[in-house]
Amino acid sequence: MSQKTLLNSKEIGIILHRLACQLIENHLDFSNTVLVGIQPRGIYLAERLASILRDEYEVKDIELGYLDITFFRDDFRRSEKILEANKTNINFVVENKKVVFIDDVLYTGRSIRAALTAIQSFGRPEEIELLVLIDRRFSRHLPIQPNYRGRQVDAINEERVKVNWSENEGEDMVYLINQEKDN
Amino acid sequence: MSELSVNHLLGIKYLKEEDIQLIFETADQFKEVINRPIKKVPSLRDITIANLFFENSTRTKLSFELAEKRLSADVINFSASQSSVKKGETLIDTVNNILSMKVDMVVMRHPNPGAGVFLSKNVSASIVNAGDGAHEHPTQALLDSYSIREKLGDVAGKNVVIVGDILHSRVALSNIFALKLQGANVKVCGPKTLLPTYIESLGVGVETNLRKALEWCDVANMLRVQNERMDISYFPSTREYAQQYGVTKALLDSLSKEIVIMHPGPINRGVEITSDVADSKQSIILNQVENGVAVRMAVIYLLAAKIKK
Numbered sequence: 363m364s365q366k367t368l369l370n371s372k373e374i375g376i377i378l379h380r381l382a383c384q385l386i387e388n389h390l391d392f393s394n395t396v397l398v399g400i401q402p403r404g405i406y407l408a409e410r411l412a413s414i415l416r417d418e419y420e421v422k423d424i425e426l427g428y429l430d431i432t433f434f435r436d437d438f439r440r441s442e443k444i445l446e447a448n449k450t451n452i453n454f455v456v457e458n459k460k461v462v463f464i465d466d467v468l469y470t471g472r473s474i475r476a477a478l479t480a481i482q483s484f485g486r487p488e489e490i491e492l493l494v495l496i497d498r499r500f501s502r503h504l505p506i507q508p509n510y511r512g513r514q515v516d517a518i519n520e521e522r523v524k525v526n527w528s529e530n531e532g533e534d535m536v537y538l539i540n541q542e543k544d545n
Numbered sequence: 546m547s548e549l550s551v552n553h554l555l556g557i558k559y560l561k562e563e564d565i566q567l568i569f570e571t572a573d574q575f576k577e578v579i580n581r582p583i584k585k586v587p588s589l590r591d592i593t594i595a596n597l598f599f600e601n602s603t604r605t606k607l608s609f610e611l612a613e614k615r616l617s618a619d620v621i622n623f624s625a626s627q628s629s630v631k632k633g634e635t636l637i638d639t640v641n642n643i644l645s646m647k648v649d650m651v652v653m654r655h656p657n658p659g660a661g662v663f664l665s666k667n668v669s670a671s672i673v674n675a676g677d678g679a680h681e682h683p684t685q686a687l688l689d690s691y692s693i694r695e696k697l698g699d700v701a702g703k704n705v706v707i708v709g710d711i712l713h714s715r716v717a718l719s720n721i722f723a724l725k726l727q728g729a730n731v732k733v734c735g736p737k738t739l740l741p742t743y744i745e746s747l748g749v750g751v752e753t754n755l756r757k758a759l760e761w762c763d764v765a766n767m768l769r770v771q772n773e774r775m776d777i778s779y780f781p782s783t784r785e786y787a788q789q790y791g792v793t794k795a796l797l798d799s800l801s802k803e804i805v806i807m808h809p810g811p812i813n814r815g816v817e818i819t820s821d822v823a824d825s826k827q828s829i830i831l832n833q834v835e836n837g838v839a840v841r842m843a844v845i846y847l848l849a850a851k852i853k854k
Binding site for chain 2: 479
């Protein structure tokens, strides 16, 4: 197994600020916009963006929720891995709101497909956008593309993109991990 | 742990402590789901579940059916009163006929103890025991413990007394297994005639004085007197039973601390508890019913995850 660094903590910082600015460009004061982090790994990115918007760009009253998609996934009983549920915490109705889904890596698009179904339990949004830190090209199973992307990556199937956050792994880093055994 | 250690839920006796924790953690998520504006998830859209009730039931049957529908499973219902059981068909034949219609899971209530275990050895579907005679009623015990955990934060170390007709109660036995597994202290309380002879061998205390039992406990689970299972008289009269073992508001108020009152239903108001106790702030009877749906969703979801494609 080998790994190479895709983004270091400084680069991640720059990208987060750019993404925050792009969000402001489209949503101005966020009065009709809600941010939704996709569980389990999208919530760190969502929290970071929310705090940048709040502290550095003085956007007040950002509504931030977490959406768990476990029960909406299409691989229940099909994957070897047992699906474990996480907490959903959405204390607002998304009816007629602009929703921004936030996740760390966009790969097959199936998680986002599940999230599109799951969010319907909380109302009918006016529109839904997608923000991801890493967009893996050429690996989509579904016609889903991000509106905001941090970095585009070409990774082949055996490779895995791992996003570490200082909140849970002690560092802000993005790695490309090759899972094939070295000969 | 993310997987149950069992393929069927036949009784609490067959579960490990980690299974119970997994069911509770999953139920937490489902409890959030059933409080959404749209209370349904599509997880089990390719699963068909048969509810076979060979004995009467209202809330358990409704609770299971609702749990199944909230998970998007296809549901078929069967009750013995309208079936070929009356024409002499055996249990295995009845169930195998139903399974030929491509059913993946069976939720069964049956008057005979061990019916679930018997069935699990003879048919291929996942079996959920929804009560077998006076033996076990595992989902009731799980929702009771879940409700205690929700109200008091933890089950371990809590003092729980089960009051009433222990002899004829499947709720009592499953509750004793579940509570002991989670590290609670358990006592049973009732007239001697309604306590099984070797009940102490399960590691529970016995108390025949209701006031002493209530002074000791944090939670009192009040059971109904199961007249339909009594072939002889176990106590002189209902009025005398109510005087000795019925909880009244006056009795509750005279205790040194506030205890939690539970009841698996159906309540005989004025017998095991009075109306003002059942409707008081200390009672979590309706929370138990709400939690029942979430816990049953968790059980069905986790068992369905183990059905191979």
